[in-house]
Amino acid sequence: MAKLPLSPIRAGGKPTRASEHRLEIDGLSFEVHRSDRRKTMQITVERSGELSIVAPSKVASEQLVDFVEKKLLWIHTKIEEKSRLQQRAPSKLFVEGEGFLYLGKSYRLRLVDNQLVDLTLKNGRFCLRKNSIHRGREIFVAWYTRLAQPWFETQVLEHANRMGVVVKEVKVQDLGFRWGSFSAGGRFSFHWKAILLPPRIAQYVVVHELAHAHHSDHSARFWNRVEQHLPDWQWRKAWLAENGIQVEGL
Incomplete structure (x- = not known):
């Protein structure tokens, strides 16, 4: 993948490097996704601190840099904010x-007071046995x-079935900062916290991992595969x- 030459040094004193799928500027590295459907540019700061940009297909690299x-x-503020939130995410107290x-x-x-099992969800409420609070x-x-x-x-x-992926195993476990993972041989894992997400967001996690069965990286081909099934x-x-x-915080 050919890279553009280093741009002139900007006010921040650090050179910028851009390529077809990645942009590095001010010590930050952005994954670049392009789409014909996209009309504007958008920066996303993942909860893990990873950075990405979605842009229209015809936007030049120089425009991305600007x-x-x-x-x-805003980006540095957002990174610090997410870091603080993760460190200070309040733990549940299990109170009424x-x-x-x-x-x-x-x-x-x-x-x-009385319930056959420790926890149920009924009538729009989680019901927890008092003697199980600890x-x-x-x-x-x-x-x-x-x-x-x-x-x-x-x-x-x-x-x-729609993405042409053979599935051998699906597991739910604690994956740390990852929502999901794919292992060779058709084995997929998902963080148990992903069930807390809205269904359409959890479905994105599923399609994201299924796309990795075709492309192990986050290349343009990978995102094109995701877009085919989730426009x-x-x-x-x-x-x-x-x-x-x-x-977070449970």
């Missing part, structure tokens, strides 16, 4: 009325994992980067 330079203060997400909706917690996080994680397994199995198989993937990806932090 766009990023004008947004540098506290909200817990499930498939994008928040349900209030009700503490009950194991609250463990109970919720187990509940989310159990419900996420069949949900993601269904989604993976449904989209895999509106860009806003879903941006929503996840902007709002995914809200599922």
Whole structure:
């Protein structure tokens, strides 16, 4: 992949390097995605701190550089903000009325005296046995994992049929900062927290990982594959980067 020459040194004192799929400026590295459907440029700061730009196909690299330079203060502020939010994400207290997400909706917690199981979701409320509060996080994680397994199995198989992907295994587990992962041989894993996301966002995570069965990197071919099956993937990806932090803290 041929790279453009270094641009003149700008006010910040650091050279800029641009290529077809990546832009490096001010010590930051951006993954560049182009689309014929895109009308404007947009910068996304992932919760992991990774940076990406979505731009119309015909936008020149020089325009991308100018766009990023004008947004540098906002970008650095956003990176610091996400870092602080991750460090200070409040832990759940498992008290009456506290909200817990499930498939994008928040349900209030009700503490009950008598219940056959530790946790249920009924009548629009999470019901937790009072004598199980000390194991609250463990109970919720187990509940989310159990419900996420069949949900993601269904989604993976449904989209895999359309994307020409052979699926051997679907697992739900703690993946740290990753929403999902793909391993050779048709094995897919998803973070249990992904079941807290709205369905359309969780579906993007599924299609993203299925596309990796065809392309291991995040090349233009990879994003073209995603776009074939989710034409509106860009806003879903941006929503996840902007709002995914809200599922932290359990």
